[in-house]
Amino acid sequence: MQNSAFSIHFVVNSLVTLLHYVPITLLITALSICLGLVLGLFVTIGQLVPNRVLNGLSIGFIALMRGTPMLLLLLLIYYGLPLLLQSFAIDISGWNQVVFAILALSINISAYFSETMRSAYSAISADQYEAGLSVGMSNKRIISRIIVPQATAIALPNIGNSMISIIKHSSLVYAIGITDIYQQAQTVASSTFGMRQLEVFVAVALIYWMICILVERIIAVIEGRFSYLR
């Protein structure tokens, strides 16, 4: 059992190997966040417009997404969506898994983003809107120059939290056969016949911690730039 002692050396080795897979994780999460923000914005608008049908659809969507485990959503989209679209004679079965991963993650995160956006929007008092009207600004200008900047500042902490959670959720994409950090870690671990599993997973943890801390720092800096509002 000479191999049983925990080997820092092996942690470092794994770290170097696994770092190669950081870009794919970052790509998937970054694109999911961008797409999620756009989707989330539409869902928010759907909640806010005076239209019962759109309100209902948005609220239903959010409830459904929050009640669907991430892994399940990923599998449903990966296996289900091509079948569903096939019945409309649209063939997406040849698409890269990464596309399905981004779709699933962004749909999931959009529900959380939209909850955050809606509550940020309602946190802004009517005063601000009325002040805009009273100086003769148009609806559009008031929204883009007064409401949205203030709502962004309010939403940032929660948006940051959702981003962190989507980074962690991205480790699930191995389930549809994408070789990311997590998937590669499994490969490395099994190549040691399980003897160095712990070291490998410590390396994985280190990588996720670094990414998350980095993102938290970035969000904190952006939040700091809005400090004059508070």
Added chain:
Amino acid sequence: MIKIENIYKRFGDHEILKGPSLSVNDGEVVAIIGPSGSGKTTLLRCINFLERADKGKLTIDDASVDFEHATKKEINQMRKQTAMVFQSYNLFKNKTAIENIMEGLIYSKKLSRNEAFKTGEKLLQRVGLGEKADAYPKQLSGGQQQRVGIARALALNPSVILLDEPTSALDPELVGEVLNTIKEMAREGQTMIVVTHEMAFAREIASRVVFMEGGVIVEEGTPEEIFENNKKERTKEFLKRITYRN
């Protein structure tokens, strides 16, 4: 000149404005006094179209609209003739003092950034805040915020400025600076309608005092007529209560 004729406004079952009429000549300062809930704020908000009155007519200079049938375009045009100073200042929280002034100049008056900036600087000087151009509302005292609010209204160069209890949200020691700014505006001939609970101030600056109660104008006249020789029982009672309170 601004003229409001038979204005009506109801919220649900409550008729808040029951057809008062009021006309204000250029350079005049009209003070509106009256008990809480009498519809003073509602009247100002209807003039600024923040609230849509149900019936009545509004004339500013040579433009008239009928509240009931006013189109969006007419509302925008009338709104540009007025400016509002709010009880709780309502400065744009994400804009600096000078940006608060510039916003309306750029997006409503269509001035260039440069022109708007110069106007902003001039007006901040005028309200004694030349040094605070780059401060955000959160970094200003209540009195300073309200003076920015006044500068923002002045910048629009409206026919009439509507002030809704401009000092009632302020700590007592900050009231003076804001009242002085308003007195200055009155001396310079700015037409204003001021809702206020500051009787001494109303008496000093108003060319006319209007006593409102229950959505109607009970009595109006010069400060002497209202404060010393009022004719209506309701006016007497209100003033008695106010003086005891102060």
